[in-house]
Amino acid sequence: MQKKDITLRSGLGLARGHGAAHSGTHHWIAIRLSALALIPLCVWAVFAAPQFLRDPSDYAGLIDFMAHPCRAIGLLLFIVASFHHAMLGLQTVIEDYVHCACAKTTFLVLNRVGFIGLGLACVYALLRITFTA
Amino acid sequence: MNVNDRPLSPHLQVYKPQITTVLSITHRITGVGLALGALLFAWGLIAVMAGQEHYAAFYAFCKSGIGQFMLFFWLLAYVYHFLNGLRHLFWDTGRGFDMKLVRKTGVAIVALSLIVTALLWVMMECLS
Numbered sequence: 001m002q003k004k005d006i007t008l009r010s011g012l013g014l015a016r017g018h019g020a021a022h023s024g025t026h027h028w029i030a031i032r033l034s035a036l037a038l039i040p041l042c043v044w045a046v047f048a049a050p051q052f053l054r055d056p057s058d059y060a061g062l063i064d065f066m067a068h069p070c071r072a073i074g075l076l077l078f079i080v081a082s083f084h085h086a087m088l089g090l091q092t093v094i095e096d097y098v099h100c101a102c103a104k105t106t107f108l109v110l111n112r113v114g115f116i117g118l119g120l121a122c123v124y125a126l127l128r129i130t131f132t133a
Numbered sequence: 134m135n136v137n138d139r140p141l142s143p144h145l146q147v148y149k150p151q152i153t154t155v156l157s158i159t160h161r162i163t164g165v166g167l168a169l170g171a172l173l174f175a176w177g178l179i180a181v182m183a184g185q186e187h188y189a190a191f192y193a194f195c196k197s198g199i200g201q202f203m204l205f206f207w208l209l210a211y212v213y214h215f216l217n218g219l220r221h222l223f224w225d226t227g228r229g230f231d232m233k234l235v236r237k238t239g240v241a242i243v244a245l246s247l248i249v250t251a252l253l254w255v256m257m258e259c260l261s
Contacts, residue, residue: 032225035218042215046208046253050260053177056189062181086168093161115168118175125175125182 027088034085041078048074067133072126079122087115152239160217163210170207208253213246 007014048071054062066072090111098104148154180191194200220238223229229238 032222035222039215039219042211046211050257053192053195056185056192059185059188062188066181083171086164086171089161089164090168093165115171118171122175122178125178128182129178 027091031085031088031092034081034088037077037081038085041074041081044074045078063129063133066126067130072130075126076123079119079126083115083119083122087111090115152236156217156239156242160214160221163214163217166207166210167214170203170210173203173207205250205254209246209250212250212253213242216242216245216249 051065052062054065066075091108094104094107094111098107177191177195180187195204220229220242223238229235
């Protein structure tokens with residue numbers, strides 16, 4: 001506190017170079033919370049996978065299987081958690097390895113648009129399967 | 134100061150690959166691979182919605198040589214990223230940073246990934 005009181009630098013001068021305030025930890029926490037959520041979801045998904053990928057002759061059975069509320073909600077949670085996690089992870093990779101500012105910004109926007117778009121398409125498909133079954 | 138005049142740290146290539154660095158980059162590579170696999174996942178879900186013949190096309194692709202190849206490596210990436218992710222979450226609690234332990238858990242993750250992937254692949258072949 002003593003040090004802060006005697007400095008002649010302005011608040012802005014002190015903050016410069018320290019990154020944007022308030023949101024620095026958001027990404028870090030979000031990627032870990034989504035990872036935690038994915039632990040049970042991934043275990044369930046991998047063991048349920050053979051039942052999802054069933055022979056096309058049992059198409060009606062597949063629809064019934066997917067339309068069950070527990071599985072539909074489980075799949076919905078899996079889509080949201082995994083797509084969010086993938087988007088955050090790919091964002092880190094782009095930030096670390098794409099150095100040209102123009103390409104970086106383009107890729108970061110495409111990453112966000114792509115995963116939100118694809119995620120919403122998946123959610124739409126799942127809801128339509130569930131509600132028309 | 135011009136950005137280009139900044140001193141550079143030695144390039145990555147001068148370092149000998151170690152289990153720590155190799156597993157670290159593998160975590161990222163598998164992560165990117167899994168993210169690209171989301172396209173296949175989305176195709177499958179949309180195909181189910183679109184109808185039986187679309188689903189049959191998706192199913193045929195999955196059962197084809199290239200489809201099986203992709204699914205196998207996707208499963209391997211899935212298992213590795215899952216197990217190594219658990220290792221990362223363990224580190225986030227501030228534990229397990231002793232170098233000997235880091236190497237041990239690293240070797241364990243690689244071995245477990247191969248074993249679990251093989252078991253799951255056999256399970257899926259038997260169930261489907």
